[in-house]
Amino acid sequence: xxxxxxxxxxxxxxxxxxxxxxxxxxxxxxxxxxxxxxxxxxxxxxxxxxxxxxxxxxxxxxxxxxxxxxxxxxxxxxxxxxxxxxxxxxxxxxxxxxxxxxxxxxxxxxxxxxxxxxxxxxxxxxxxxxxxxxxxxxxxxxxxxxxxxxxxxxxxxxxxxxx
Numbered sequence: 219x220x221x222x223x224x225x226x227x228x229x230x231x232x233x234x235x236x237x238x239x240x241x242x243x244x245x246x247x248x249x250x251x252x253x254x255x256x257x258x259x260x261x262x263x264x265x266x267x268x269x270x271x272x273x274x275x276x277x278x279x280x281x282x283x284x285x286x287x288x289x290x291x292x293x294x295x296x297x298x299x300x301x302x303x304x305x306x307x308x309x310x311x312x313x314x315x316x317x318x319x320x321x322x323x324x325x326x327x328x329x330x331x332x333x334x335x336x337x338x339x340x341x342x343x344x345x346x347x348x349x350x351x352x353x354x355x356x357x358x359x360x361x362x363x364x365x366x367x368x369x370x371x372x373x374x375x376x377x378x379x380x381x
Contacts, residue, residue, distance in 0.1 A: 222270040226251075226299040228288050228360065233262040235283040242281045243267065251304075253311065253319070261319055266299065299360045306342055306357050310365055313338055318349065320356065320364040329356060336375035339367065343379065 231239050236252055236259060243250040249268035253260040265285075267274060274296065278285045287296040299307075310317060329345030332355060344357040347366070354366040355376075 222272070224268060224270055226301065226304045227267045227269070227274050227296050228299060229265050229267055230263050230286045230288065231265055232284060233259070236263070236265065239265060239281055239283050239285065242283070243277075246277075246280075248273070248277070251308070253307075255317070255319075266304065268304075271295070297360050303357070303359050306344075307359055307365060309342065310339075310357060310367060317368055318354075318366040320349075320366055331379045332376045333379050334371055334375055335377045337371065339369070339371060340375075342367075346376065 240250070240252060251266040251268075253264060253266075267277065267285075269277070274287060289295075290297045329347045332344060332346050334340055334342045334355060339355075342355060342357065344355040344367075346353055347356050348354075349356075349366050352370070354368070355371060356364050356366045358364045
């Protein structure tokens with residue numbers, strides 16, 4: 219039996235059901251997040267649910283809507299986004315005027331790991347890639363999505379990190 223560890227589970231839902239699922243989770247008191255940009259869903263049909271494994275399973279029936287958690291083929295369960303990754307993503311969403319969702323993070327390879335050391339994004343850790351002609355800091359959410367900051371960050375505010 220799985221432990222009752224609270225995790226962020228990314229799930230796919232019908233784009234038309236996002237509002238219903240949002241209301242259901244809110245009424246159930248379950249923390250969740252739908253990525254938005256400019257007041258619209260940034261990745262249609264994607265929702266993050268912060269709960270334990272057993273509750274995540276039960277929500278599929280309780281909600282009355284189709285919730286499909288993204289499979290993790292390595293661990294034979296659902297994909298999980300760490301609290302650290304989710305906190306950085308939420309931080310970016312609050313501060314960044316614009317960012318780019320990159321739906322296939324496996325295509326990004328060889329990025330230099332960096333930490334932003336100055337400015338309003340100080341503390342964000344990610345990987346440095348050249349995207350759309352400019353170097354961008356990219357934050358990954360598990361193995362399913364990456365977010366690239368559109369804001370320029372001066373190289374003196376970037377620190378290489380190992381790991």
